[in-house]
Amino acid sequence: MAFFAVTIGGFKKIYLEWGRGTGKSFMLAFFMKKMVKQMPGAAFGLVGSSYQQILARTLPSTKKGLAVLGIYENVDYVVGKSGEKYGFEMPFETPDKWNNVIHFSNGAIFHLISLDTANSGRGFNLFGVLGDEAALFDPEKLYYNVKTTNRAKSERFPKASLLGCEIYASSTPLSKKGKWFTDMNDKIKNKEVKNPEIYLFLKASALVNKLNLRADWFDEMFDECPSELIYNAEILNIRPKEILNGFYPQFNQENIYTDYDKEYQEELIKCYSLKDLTCKQDNDIVRDKPLILSIDWGLFLCAVVSQNLAKEYRNLKGFHTQQPDIIDDLIEKFCDYYAPLKNKKVHLYYGHDGNKIKPDRKNETYGDEVKRLLKARGWTVIDKSKGKPAAPHNAKYALINLMFKSSASRYKNITINEYNCPDLIISLERAEATEGRNGIEKLKKDEKNKSLKQQHTTHYSDAFDIPIYDLFKSLLKKDKENWDLYQSKK
Incomplete structure (x- = not known):
């Protein structure tokens, strides 16, 4: 954690291509806590490719990561409802409905944004964005529905280092759809982005977190993985080779x-x-x-x-x-x-x-x-x-x-x-x-x-x-x- 806190420095566009077991969920919870603490009353976006993904993966892992950091559901935040009756502060802009909102006690909120819902992020004025399983995102929908809404500016937060941040985490993509995510690595390295000094792309396998994992965990994951391809991608963060002579070349x-x-x-x-x-x-x-x-x-x-x-x-x-x-x-x-x-x-x-x-x-x-x-x-x-x-x-x-x-x-x-x-x-x-x-x-x-x-x-x-x-x-x-x-x- 200390290493990572130093590494992020002044970066605001952060891409984490991390394998399973590296602590992605914990890091997203870490950023969530930091954003909430820096900007009480602000609105942020927690993005998923679908509500199915948010329900099955993002919410459970986020709650678990927050609990490790001492932030507890129904005490420090509520999901799918307003916390006003619990004495929570209200956000600057009150949502029309609360069923897809995480409400924190200091008034900060995270809108749960599903990219498979047309215009799901439009109309918001966001102060920052977190994205889980980002290799599954549609980059065009991410741009129009989320990135363009991450525009809020407030004199309330002159020292907020994460104002306007975008932080996306994912294991290495297994399908062609995730190529946009890994392509960001080359764009940043080749300085094909404006203001490259605010961009950071970090790759890591589960081996970097070996001290926090059971000694036999890697063997278990190899024995139980659906295929060696999955183990290499999900655990070791090795990108699959591209299939050039496919049986279904017209599939897209x-x-x-x-x-x-x-x-x-x-x-x-x-x-x-x-x-x-x-x-x-x-x-x-x-x-x-x-x-x-x-x-x-x-x-x-x-x-x-x-x-x-x-x-x-x-x-x-x-x-x-x-x-x-x-x-x-x-x-x-x-x-x-x-x-x-x-x-x-x-x-x-x-x-x-x-x-x-x-x-x-x-x-x-x-x-x-x-x-x-x-x-x-x-x-x-x-x-x-x-x-x-x-x-x-x-x-x-x-x-x-x-x-x-x-x-x-x-x-x-x-x-x-x-x-x-x-x-x-x-x-x-x-x-x-x-x-x-x-x-x-x-x-x-x-x-x-x-x-x-x-x-x-x-x-x-x-x-x-x-x-x-x-x-x-x-x-x-x-x-x-x-x-x-x-x-x-x-």
Whole structure:
């Protein structure tokens, strides 16, 4: 802490690319306390990519960090309500509503700003900004909704060193969206910013905080990480290599969306538990349409939930589990999340392995088992993969990339819910392609590496592929140019 207090000096634009275990949450709480103390009655912004992120990650870690610093909820601050009745001082500018505000006893407030809500930060006059998980931010929304509001000037605080500060923390990004954050490192080093003397970019791995971590913590994190890629990025702060020859080269940010019920999520800020984060928060479900559930089998089990709509093929949510957990656990996660739906109809897809007979059950396939488990939870199931063979890689490659590109009206656009499908997005971005006997194939080497856990290998992309190919493969045959290209690769 002493080292960091000296390091920040006069810097006001601070970027912390720190791995897990380095103390990011504590440092954000440290800055929050310092801002509140320096500027009583002022308004600040605590930014998240979504209310889902704020609810699940930012608020719990911020509260924990503040408690370490001796700042306690319902004593020194309240969340989602005014503290006036507790004798708290009021801010200079009283919010129209308090359900997305942290109110401190000296009148300082932090607006909880979700970047997936249109204009969520506009209209504020902020004295400083903190951002958690910043690699997930949309830089344009951050600029227009937050940075432009960080403009307050007050003679009340002539000695406030953090007046107008912007402090963003994140582990190294795993997806292309986070490139804006790491690019700031080069911009600052190359002095491509005005007033470079106020900018600071610090990189650190969990090793810098080794004295404050259990001796066996690093071994545990390696053993339990979803993949070596994740361990290197999240713990050691090693940026993943860029995939140049991808299986989904047409997949880009235009295929990604967010759509939540913000009022429901804002209400949860007051008092919630993770069990409240069900499909009630999702605005993207067409409730009178069946869900599509697609499963990729193996020691690592994953599922992608989607809907085939009039103008788009929409991916809603991803689930996974792995040994020693079994298919029951995956189906339980799906059923619990979608329990609020009244229309419980699902089209079931799965890889060809789902047609194998289970060794412990006479004549019941893996697909049959899923149907049985879903029906027991009240779902009507239509099996769309019974007896079907695996799809050819090169045909999937041609079809799905044409749909991602949306080059013709006959190809529906594929869209993906960014915050409900983070593992699917990384799986698609990191899936490599190779030239095989029948043309382009998906490179599956990481699936065979037993030392790697499988969350961000090609499993999720495989589950994603299955229903898309089955539903739209006829389009390739109608599209003579692309069908001839596919045929020539066979």
